Amino acid sequence: xxxxxxxxxxxTAVIDYWFSRQGWTVEGRAVEPRKFVIIAAPHTSNWDFVYxxxxxxxxxxxxxxxxKKSLFRWPFGKMMREMGGIPVDRSKSGNYVxxxxxxxxxxxxxxxTIAPEGTRGKVRQWRTGFYHIAVGAGVPLVCGxxxxxxxxxxxxxxIWPTGDYAKDMEQVTAYxxxxxxxxxxxxxxxxxxxxxxx
Numbered sequence: 096x097x098x099x100x101x102x103x104x105x106x107t108a109v110i111d112y113w114f115s116r117q118g119w120t121v122e123g124r125a126v127e128p129r130k131f132v133i134i135a136a137p138h139t140s141n142w143d144f145v146y147x148x149x150x151x152x153x154x155x156x157x158x159x160x161x162x163k164k165s166l167f168r169w170p171f172g173k174m175m176r177e178m179g180g181i182p183v184d185r186s187k188s189g190n191y192v193x194x195x196x197x198x199x200x201x202x203x204x205x206x207x208t209i210a211p212e213g214t215r216g217k218v219r220q221w222r223t224g225f226y227h228i229a230v231g232a233g234v235p236l237v238c239g240x241x242x243x244x245x246x247x248x249x250x251x252x253x254i255w256p257t258g259d260y261a262k263d264m265e266q267v268t269a270y271x272x273x274x275x276x277x278x279x280x281x282x283x284x285x286x287x288x289x290x291x292x293x
Contacts, residue, residue: 103177107148114149121153122240123250129204131253132229133158135239136221136271138210139278143241147208150248159198160208161191192227199232208239223260230256238267244275 099107125131135143151158159179167175167182175182181198183191199205207228211221229236238251254266 099177100173102174106174106178107152110145110149111152114146117146117149117246119146119150119246119248121150121249122247123154125154125156125206125250126235126237126253129206130199130202130232131206131235131237132225132232133206133208133237133239133250134225134267135208135210135241136212137241137274137276137281138212139276139281142277143210146241146248147239154249156206157204158206158208161195192224192231195228196231199228199234226256226260226263230258236263236267238270240274241276242274243277 135147148158157179159181161183162175162180164182164184166172167180172182181195183194195207198207209225209228211223211225226236235253235255237253240247240249240251242248251270252266254263256263
């Protein structure tokens with residue numbers, strides 16, 4: 096990710112200070128080597144991202160995330176990249192999967208955060224691009240922890256994908272069934288069927 100510019104450093108510092116005053120605790124640690132896909136679920140609020148960024152320093156994480164190309168235009172493009180953003184063309188479903196696999200291949204350290212639901216609203220099934228990226232890159236899936244009931248944020252278990260999506264998602268489902276999202280009625284950790292839209 097390189098050195099952050101002034102705006103990115105200030106934003107990170109503000110989030111870190113704010114997080115330290117919210118009464119949350121941090122659990123877990125990053126696996127080695129530090130190349131994996133972090134599952135950001137259940138994703139029911141914009142606060143999920145803010146809390147996770149706030150915890151990243153305590154977890155010693157240098158997070159990366161994908162964003163629409165339009166978000167990386169002037170004047171915010173430079174800051175987005177410094178915060179770990181990677182512009183992708185989401186209009187082509189397979190394009191961003193291949194692009195992220197290539198990123199894993201050329202980086203010695205890459206912790207990619209993805210929200211499989213793709214939205215903060217209620218969904219019937221997860222998009223599966225996160226899984227195909229992990230399989231293609233040969234890296235584990237790490238369950239991102241965001242439990243609003245216990246006020247705990249961090250990292251859960253690392254799961255090595257076998258290529259059997261439904262089977263692997265059984266482990267993911269079991270883990271997230273113990274976590275309470277900000278808006279429980281929107282969360283859907285029990286969906287394990289493969290979506291046609293990656």
